[in-house]
Amino acid sequence: xxxxxxxxxxxxxxxxxxxxxxxxxxxxxxxxxxxxxxxxxxxxxxxxxxxxxxxxxxxxxxxxxxxxxxxxxxxxxxxxxxxxxxx
Numbered sequence: 001x002x003x004x005x006x007x008x009x010x011x012x013x014x015x016x017x018x019x020x021x022x023x024x025x026x027x028x029x030x031x032x033x034x035x036x037x038x039x040x041x042x043x044x045x046x047x048x049x050x051x052x053x054x055x056x057x058x059x060x061x062x063x064x065x066x067x068x069x070x071x072x073x074x075x076x077x078x079x080x081x082x083x084x085x086x087x
Contacts, residue, residue: 024050025083026059039072046072
């Protein structure tokens with residue numbers, strides 16, 4: 001995701017659109033791409049994010065990390081997680 005592009009102001013309507021469609025807000029706001037939210041893994045733990053067409057990380061959407069895949073899955077299913085507002 002290009003980080004040198006201008007930072008858009010957090011838009012409540014875009015945030016609602018992303019939540020309602022289970023797509024990444026940052027992927028939408030900063031790259032104009034509608035990418036599905038997925039459970040991703042890094043050295044820091046599991047997080048909610050999006051992947052590019054090759055399966056590589058595209059955006060980290062959740063503000064925090066989850067200690068297990070099950071906890072990340074539960075957060076995604078319930079909507080009980082905090083969205084990052086900037087990359």
